[in-house]
Each structure stands twice: as structure tokens, then as C-alpha cells.
Amino acid sequence: MTGTTVGAYVVDCATAVPPASPWVGKIRQAHRDGTVLLITPTGYAWTAAPGNLRPATDGERAAYDAQARGIQRERDALYRQLRGGARS
Template sequence: MSTQIPGVKAYLVDESTATSATPPWAGRVIHVWPDSGCRLITATGYAWTAAPGDLRPATEEERAAYDAQVRGIRRERAALYRQLRGGTRS
């Protein structure tokens, strides 16, 4: 695993979050501390601090899955806003 942390907005995977039942969490970097890890955020908005030794760059598939989840959440939020403003009728 890499000890060098890319800059803000990079996609990283925190291997320390993996369990036998779930894959490791993928996140976008929102803050980097010199020599002491970084702050990541999931597609749903959960933020956590990760240690440099637990991180690796996200694969193309992991980045695509993250982006797809973000797009889905944005679509759902936009639909809800339209509904709350009376823009759609059921």
C-alpha cells in the first residue's frame, strides 16, 4: 500500500475498512495532513480520517462506481426538490 497521498479530489481506497463481508471504502480526498494521513469522503457524504499506510489508489471500476453513486444521489435530491416545490404531480 502506498504511503504517498495524492492531492485533494483524488480517489483512494482505505484497505483498513475492509471486512470479510464488505469491500474497503472508496473515497475522495478532502484534506491532506503532512505525514499523518488524509480526510476522505464517501459518495454519501460520510467523512473519515485514513492513515497513509492503509491507502491505495482506486481502480477505474471503483472510481466509476463512486461517480455513479454520486450521480444517483444528485438525481434523487433534484427529484425531491422538484416535488417539494410542487414541480411534479403524482
């Protein structure tokens, strides 16, 4: 895969362990050696080799974004609960 743009959604095929699907990540940083730092919606980061990557499909991008929104809603609700409803 060429053109590793920061913020692009990619699939790391090396993470596939049947029956589980490979991981989808957003590129956070591209390194000079061609590897990229990816991050999941939960915040887990890992380094992937360029030969293992493919662009994410529309469905994979939508699933990533939906999970990220759900996690953000949970964090916001927890923050409101811990702060008694006030956000500073």
C-alpha cells in the same frame, strides 16, 4: 501511498470487513501528519492513515461516480417535489 492529491480516489484498506469490500473515498483534505480526510458518495467523511490507502481502480472510481450521480438525481427530484417543481 505517496502523493495524496485533493480529489483523488483512494481505497482505505483498513475499512475492509469481509465479505464487504473496503471503502472508496475522495480525498477532501490532506493533513500535515500524512492522514487524509476522505468522503463517500453519500457524504460520510472519515480520516484515514496513509499506510492504509491505495489508489482506486478504474472500476472503483466508476462505481463511486455512478453512486454519486444517483444520489444527486434523488436529491434533485426530492427538491423539485418539495418546491412544487420550481428551483430557485
